Amino acid sequence: MTATESGAPDPPEAADESTGPLEAAARGLQGLSTELTARVPQLLEAMRSVGAGLELHTTLDRICETAAELADARYAAIGVVDDAGDGLSDFVTFGVDEDVARRIGHLPDGHAGLLGALIRDPGTIRLADLSKDPRAAGFPPGHPPMRSFLGVPIRVQGEIFGNLYLAEKRDGGEFNDYDVHMVRVLATEAGIAIGNARLYEAARQRERWIDGSVAVTTALLSGGDADDSLTVVAEQARRLAGADVGIVLLPAEEGGLEIVAVSSTRPTKALGVVIPPESSAVARLLKGEAVFLTDASTDPRVIGPLTSEYGPSMILPLQSGGRVLGALATPRLLGGRPFTEGERTLAEQFASQAALALMMAEAQRDRERLAVYEDRDRIARDLHDLVIQRLFATGMMLESAQRRSIVPAVREGVGKAVDELDVTIQEIRTAIFALQQGPAEAPAGLRTRVLREINMAAVPLGFTPAHRFLGPIDSTVGELTGKNLVAALREALSNAFRHAGAGRIEVVVDAGATLPDGSAGVRLSVADDGVGLPEGGRRSGLRNLARRAESLGGASWCGPGIGEGGGGTALIWEAPL
8 A cells, every 4th residue: 555545644755846845845744643743853853863964875874764763664775776767876774784784695776676666666655565566576585574665765856866765664563654754754855965965975076086186197297207107097096986996008009008007906917908909999999989888897899808807997088189198997896886977077087187197297208308318419429529539638648658668667557557548438439329329219129128228327327237137038028027127127226326325236137037936037136235225215116116016926125235244235126927
């Protein structure tokens, strides 16, 4: 039997266009019986309690608890209708403890049964025994028994927000007309409270996304390592979107999109994975179109080895000024909550801001790189035009003095000095050649790139680090591992120059190393005789090296150096081949 069949006064469920919700609620209380009027103070207290907060989920919890107390129900729940209007995006309960919820498993999605019927045809429903209703789909295993049932829609600004469900009257009877009236008035007040909470939540959410955009822009323009800056983009996107993973993808040389930065709540081997160009999602992204997936594990638009574990996903183009730089993905795990329209809009705005910051950072790095090249050209010219010419002239003067000397020891000493000058001139010419070299577009191999880093570091250090290669470096070490190894070498040599005050450095690259799990790997060792790691010093660079190694399945740590008594520092960095 429904509430409208009971013969009791029937207050309106929601305000029409000519009246506000509070006026509708007040009109519904007029002419009520003495018994119902006696419960008005309880109703007013319940309404006050419902409107006491602004956080949305807390408000929903409070509505459930208040409604259960008001109608003397054992269980209460609110099903939030999703954006499509054909299912539930959230389900908040009261009276069901954690053990029972764990036995029940998945919460209802509202696509079938009595809950689905309330979504398709929202209205007040009162049942003495819901199990006998033909629309009921039964309970899952572990679900507590329920007989009496009362369902009331909740409207926010005239639109259906969801339904308030009450079940199992505590006295064993069914919900009466007075319960229906009280709960419907409470649902009207709940609509107002939910509307306020949604506005507050939307404002807070926009503020968080704006703060995240500022953090990304600051990181990208700080002049730090480009890979670390991309990781900041991934971390902020994951945190703000409430996703399980944040991923930055850039165009791959062979086509498609390559994962270049990952932020995850759990270990992942996504770094370096390429989404092939055959994926229709890649084509859309490169055209500047966003891709929204309800279930990435089954959607044919995305091809790749990582999609099987993800459900709702946003893949957004990083584009600015008509140029697509890459893409930003924020997937949730299978069974995760779908992204709302508001979240999609904010994420697209965030991606546009991140792309603009990326372009500004790229332009800034180009300017800095040009300034470095101009400075290197000037240094090379000065070395060639001034230093080498003076050394050459000094050598000729010494040779002339050697010929005029009649003392054998003097002639021998001057001859050695001339030889040393010749070696010095050759070393300076090698340095000039290195200074005049630009970055290679396609390096011949890992050995070449390691030697280039060592020779470039020799200029600020004042000496060339000793180096050794063990095993087939170029043929066994993969491109992704090699790229990260070179970055680790660059960081280690930079630390040795800036902080260690080293006078001797030894670099060893071993392609025949065995990792702790028994697999084949490559190990980089950079040891110096400097001052060692200072107590309380910054460790951000070392953490970056460790993060690079761990993302590949390897590790990084520091040990004693090659100074007297183990002084100095040795950086060890290893990863699978």
